[in-house]
Amino acid sequence: MSFHVAAFIATSLDGYIARKDGSIDWLTRRAEQAGDTGYDQFMASVDTVAVGRKTYELALTFDDWPYEGKQVEVLSTTLDPGADERVLVHRTLDALVETLDDRGAKRVYADGATTIQTFLRAGLLNELTITTAPVLLGGGISLFGALDAEVSLSHNATRTLKAGFVQSDYTVRR
Numbered sequence: 001m002s003f004h005v006a007a008f009i010a011t012s013l014d015g016y017i018a019r020k021d022g023s024i025d026w027l028t029r030r031a032e033q034a035g036d037t038g039y040d041q042f043m044a045s046v047d048t049v050a051v052g053r054k055t056y057e058l059a060l061t062f063d064d065w066p067y068e069g070k071q072v073e074v075l076s077t078t079l080d081p082g083a084d085e086r087v088l089v090h091r092t093l094d095a096l097v098e099t100l101d102d103r104g105a106k107r108v109y110a111d112g113a114t115t116i117q118t119f120l121r122a123g124l125l126n127e128l129t130i131t132t133a134p135v136l137l138g139g140g141i142s143l144f145g146a147l148d149a150e151v152s153l154s155h156n157a158t159r160t161l162k163a164g165f166v167q168s169d170y171t172v173r174r
Contacts, residue, residue: 005050005125006042006108007110007111007125008039008129010133011143022054030134033163035161049073050075050096053075056072074088075114093119120151120172128169132167134165154173156171
């Protein structure tokens, strides 16, 4: 495997990436207040985006396709493979990894809780950037959920952004 997998995601202070219904209104209402989060620079560094069906479907609700110019791979057991010419659907992580290797992917952005968890459990996630929003949701879709084993991280940096947002970068230790 010659590609590097990175996650760049926002959570509430209590660790949720979305409400139970999948909405991220709590984030979109506040995101601009954070100032420059480095997301645009991060996106410029990746050639491929790997998402699950729910994150893909959320992206369809945005005014503009958020992954323009990137190869988009969707990991889903239910999405119709012909649903969207902008994406390639994979039924298994093994099939996705094979495609990434075959295509010569260099830097992959794993987005969405389930996809990040899948890459993490498989030992394929290399780095993690978490932006914490100053809000408690009290429930919703957890970024990590239950893990099979402890995952050691090396802390690289923490930045204080505007409006109470905090961002930390980690490397996943092997």
